[in-house]
Amino acid sequence: NAGVMQNPRHLVRRRGQEARLRCSPVKGHSHVYWYRQLPEEGLKFMVYLQKENIIDESGMPKERFSAEFPKEGPSILRIQQVVRGDSAAYFCASSPRITGDEHSPLHFGNGTRLTVT
């Protein structure tokens, strides 16, 4: 059973370009989280999604950032008009959130390391 798959592993963008980060959760998991990790720092919550629904996006900047988790296909974190400050590692995690398993730990992907030049 494959774990959380993120791609690309590394992404280089020039200022002003768009970055699209993809995340396929563990098979059977219907809940996805995105976290951002700056160098030497902890993980900051960005957004929590269910299939076709954004449940909590309180950690996501209001401009330039958007996330989706369509009925079919991976979750996408999209950053428009990237700036140098967007350079970070972006981790996706998934959870089953099924009844009786509400406290299961998150399963993390290997992250996408975004560099904005």
Place this chain on the structure above:
Amino acid sequence: ELKVEQNPLFLSMQEGKNYTIYCNYSTTSDRLYWYRQDPGKSLESLFVLLSNGAVKQEGRLMASLDTKARLSTLHITAAVHDLSATYFCAAGTSGTYKYIFGTGTRLKVLA
């Protein structure tokens, strides 16, 4: 709003020594997690603690939870080099789906 703090941020210790990492959280939480992250890698789940007084052990690592003090500890016994990594605690609250992470403790075990 739930906040999670860890200390120390950096820890350098000799092989064979014992040490404890502390994780404090600011409001009521019904679940506490410990993760390990190796440089450039993803996070690996170590422990899930769900009730006051819970204690879990795996090898040289032991985690405990005191919900009244809003404190979890990760104790390292007789450290070995392979334990060198960054350790994160994370807390969550019933009724919300957010997991809030601490800043991490970067552990370096010296041979």
